[in-house]
Amino acid sequence: MTTPRLFQLEDMFKFNHIVLDPLVEVYPLPFFLPKILEHPDLVLTAVAPDDRLVGFILGTRIVDSQEPRIIGDGNYQQSACHGHISALAVAHDYRRLGLGTRLMESLRQLLDRYKDPYVDLCVREKNHNAIDLYETLGYVKYRWLPQYYANDHGYDMRLPLASDVERRSLEGITRNKFYSFGNMIFHLLIIFVEGVRQILKSDTR
Numbered sequence: 001m002t003t004p005r006l007f008q009l010e011d012m013f014k015f016n017h018i019v020l021d022p023l024v025e026v027y028p029l030p031f032f033l034p035k036i037l038e039h040p041d042l043v044l045t046a047v048a049p050d051d052r053l054v055g056f057i058l059g060t061r062i063v064d065s066q067e068p069r070i071i072g073d074g075n076y077q078q079s080a081c082h083g084h085i086s087a088l089a090v091a092h093d094y095r096r097l098g099l100g101t102r103l104m105e106s107l108r109q110l111l112d113r114y115k116d117p118y119v120d121l122c123v124r125e126k127n128h129n130a131i132d133l134y135e136t137l138g139y140v141k142y143r144w145l146p147q148y149y150a151n152d153h154g155y156d157m158r159l160p161l162a163s164d165v166e167r168r169s170l171e172g173i174t175r176n177k178f179y180s181f182g183n184m185i186f187h188l189l190i191i192f193v194e195g196v197r198q199i200l201k202s203d204t205r
């Protein structure tokens with residue numbers, strides 16, 4: 001089994017076969033590069049014995065507030081941040097071998113060192129394989145994201161990290177569920193109204 005290693009800039013010339021998948025969000029270089037340069041320690045790749053790149057995970061940290069905060073051991077952290085996974089992909093012929101799990105777990109361990117309270121990510125509502133993987137690893141659907149993607153809804157999923165012993169980063173999840181329910185009703189209503197409008201339009205022709 002391959003061990004994840006840090007992503008190197010030349011890996012960007014080797015990962016097209018992984019990212020050109022309908023479920024992988026393809027980002028332009030101006031998106032990738034700053035993230036890789038900002039936190040190169042949080043971008044990992046899995047390499048096959050023949051040196052082919054077979055998986056990668058793009059982790060980063062998002063600043064929530066510039067307010068310094070006390071972390072578990074009494075030290076101060078300059079700003080409050082949380083971990084974020086911007087992209088995860090495993091090559092087709094290497095799926096279901098545990099690589100996705102290994103990349104996710106390695107990143108979690110790295111984020112734990114920063115003592116961030118949680119890590120989050122966004123996933124398409126229809127991407128059941130990825131959602132299964134995340135739920136297996138303890139992530140929970142924190143918020144429903146209507147129309148987050150051009151042609152799909154999404155979920156914001158969260159995993160409390162080791163420093164969040166009381167799992168406070170999951171607070172608000174019940175409120176979000178009510179809000180998501182309201183949003184869902186609103187969307188169904190729009191679809192219904194649009195359907196009625198189309199029927200009336202075709203009747204008047």
Ligand SMILES: CC(C)(COP(=O)(O)OP(=O)(O)OC[C@H]1O[C@@H](n2cnc3c(N)ncnc32)[C@H](O)[C@@H]1OP(=O)(O)O)[C@@H](O)C(=O)NCCC(=O)NCCS
Nearest residue numbers: 023088089090095096097098099100101123129130132133
């Ligand atoms: C999602 C993805 C990263 C999973 O990678 P992977 O290396 O196959 O994942 P693992 O082998 O570690 O799978 C772990 C668990 O996830 C779930 N899972 C992953 N792929 C699955 C599939 N095709 N069908 C059902 N469950 C699946 C299972 O619970 C699996 O555990 P199991 O094999 O013991 O049943 C990979 O399928 C992929 O690259 N997909 C396209 C890109 C993508 O969707 N990225 C995520 C965007 S948010």
